[in-house]
Amino acid sequence: MGLVLGDAWLWAAVEWSPPGDAEFYSRGGFDTLTVAALLVAALVKAALLWLILRPPAPGPLDRRAKVLRRLLYLAVAYTLVPWWPIALLPDGFDTAFRLAQWTAIHILYLLVIRWRSRMLCAAAGAMFAVELAGTANVLLFELGLQELGSGGIVEVGSLLGGAATIILTVVGQRRDGRWSRGTLAAGWSSVGVYALVVLLGTLFSGSLAILVMTNAAGLVSAVWAAATARELPIEERPADPPPARRRAIRVAVAAVTVLPIIALIHPEQAAHLTYTGSTTDCYDRPASGDLKPAERDATFLCLVRSRDGGVPPMFPDSLSDQAILAYGRALCRTEDRAEQEALLTRAGSARPAWAAAPWNLVYVCPETIGETHPELLRSATEAEAATTAYILEENAQCRDPWPRTKGVAQATAKYFLFVDGDPGYLVHDPEDETAEKDAEQAMDRVYDDSVQIGVAGSAALVGHVADVTNLCLTVKAFHAAPPRRTAGWRQVNEVPIVSRTGRLTVPERGEGGEVGADAPIPNLAIAGKGRYRLRVYVRIDDAGDEQHLVVVFPGTSRKRLKLEP
Incomplete structure (x- = not known):
């Protein structure tokens, strides 16, 4: 009748739930596999109900x-x-x-x-x-x-x-x-069904056909419970069944028990997927030097299947783990970007033109990538030590341009900018409620004139004159305006700035950050809340490096002064 009346009634007949529930699972109707699963489940449930409804055995209790x-x-x-x-x-x-x-x-x-x-x-x-x-x-x-x-x-x-x-x-x-071999077989089958339901529910949670079959198989536990209740009065086991029947029971029980293990074994062309593009919380990039080979493979699979930030994955979910690892090692052997693009296109990548970055490939072929990028082979400890040494070396290259003029608060450090172009750095009040809005307005105004200092309330964005990725920055705070000393500087400009909370500073490069100063920057608002003057000195040294000197002191003037040139 279900086949005649439609999918909804077939679902109600087999799954014992209202016909409306079928629309929840499949609004466009069931596919052939689901219909076949429903028909098989109907026969299985009918057979199991026949066993459940057998009358209790007579006898005292x-x-x-x-x-x-x-x-x-x-x-x-x-x-x-x-x-x-x-x-x-x-x-x-x-x-x-x-x-x-x-x-x-x-x-x-x-x-x-x-x-x-x-x-x-x-x-x-x-x-x-x-x-x-x-x-x-x-x-x-x-x-x-x-x-x-x-x-x-x-x-x-x-x-x-x-x-x-x-x-x-x-x-x-x-x-x-007291219990017969059939009841014991139902009990052992319950173990297999229990494991099968857990495994299939984990591996194939989105398959409607699997859901139908696991629901039907779940009645095996009810068969065992009913048989246990039915045979309670029996004092001795009944006579053993014929040998042929005993073998059939053993085969059935063994099949149900072994089936969950078989479900975990896949052929090479349909291997189990360790990660998929929808996997959450897997985008963790550990250092290659800290991982074992199997762990490196898992990390590579995670990275190339990730959809982090809405970006399509490098490889589709339809490819097995083994296929993706093979493609990854083939990418390591390519000579140029064109070969990588061709290989990714053959693999069905949604973004073949992006090619593959060495910091991803290092997990699948460290010996190849290490020849050209040895820094990618470091452990986390080695990488941290190398980063610390690099920062110390970079900061050591920066010198205080006013060594004899000590500020009340001062610091000198290398300031790192975005590699792909950064308008400059902020001198701002980070605790001001309008800090974010002021910073956006300051960025909009930085190119209004040749001064390249955009000011808005408690934020000033200082631009750089050369195409650089980092610069030497010195900040000094004074109680009063210091001498101008413009000689030797390419640009010297002075603008007003406000501190609404009693703080003025420059952003620092935090852990894992890409931009900011690589040394602690003190509070430059040494007089507390109020108005200040911000004087910025800029020059290019003989080595082509850009140097900035930022001087902050109390002042109520709202004028913008161009002191040099």
Whole structure:
């Protein structure tokens, strides 16, 4: 009837949920694979329901066994109830009900099953507690209360505890002797299905066909629970089935148990993807020298599949890990950018013209990249030491142009600009509420005249005269205007600036930063809040390096002065 009436009714018939839910999963209708999965799932669920609905075995039961049988049948019935009426109940009801129900069932398991081993019984009790703790943690989360511990740790413990609970219970049933081989086979199959559902839910969470099949396979646990309740009165196992039937049962159980492992093994042309373009929190670039070969491969895969900043990945998600690593090593062997572009085009890259940067390729072929870029092979410690030495060397090249005129506050350092072009550097009040707005206005005004100093409130953007990536900067603060001393300087200009919070400084290059001064810059607003004068000296030395001297002192004048030339 579902096939005749349409996808929505086929979904309702197999998944036991309202027809409207089908539109949520597939608005344009189901594909052939999903329809086939629904038909197979219908047959599987029908067969499993036939096993579940078998009548209980006759025979006397004590009080504990009677309660256990009723609770197991209640658990089976609760499993068969469609989820959507349960979803109408208040938050936490479903989890609280299952917690109470399985707490009682596990306690009765310990009392009713003849474990014939105290160690086995204690181990089962411990695993029952671990599994119930995971359910309790979910309940606390749903109620908005303090959880038992870190979500990741509790979740993993709950998953492992659930599998161990099934295994130990089946072992206990086998040692008890009351349950048939079919019930034990259902128990062992439950372990395989449990692992299969977890693995497939992780690897193929977006596949509707997988969702349908895992929902159907989940009824194996209900079959086991119903069979456990049905055979409680049986004192001895029934006669062993014929050898052919026993072999069939063993093959079926082995297949269900081994299937999760097979799901992890892929052929070379359809390898499991370690990272995809949608993977989050993987864009971490560790130093190549700190990584083992396998870790370098994983880092390369992460970087070339990243969509960080909305940029398309270098390689499509359709390529396997092995294929991308092979392309990466081939890129290392290319002679020029044109060869790289051709190779990326063949690989289906969305941005072949960008080629591949050596700081990405170093992870996949360090021995090749290291020949031309040895600095990329450093460890984090070596890189930090090299950076510190470089900064010290760069700062040592800068000299105070007024060594005999000491400021109340002063500093000399190399100021690093953006490589691709930076209008200059800021002298600003970083704590001012309008600092960002003033900085934008100052940047707009920096090219208004040949002075190349844009001023707006508490921010002044000082431009550079040469095409440089860094310059030597000296800052000095005085209580009063120092002598002009314009001789030897190419430009000397003076502009007004305001400090609304009692601070004026130059940005420093922080950890991992690209621009700023590479030494601590003091507060130049030595008189506190108020108006100041900002005098900037600029010159080019014999080596072609640009030098700046920034002088700050109190002053109420709002004039812009051009002192040199």
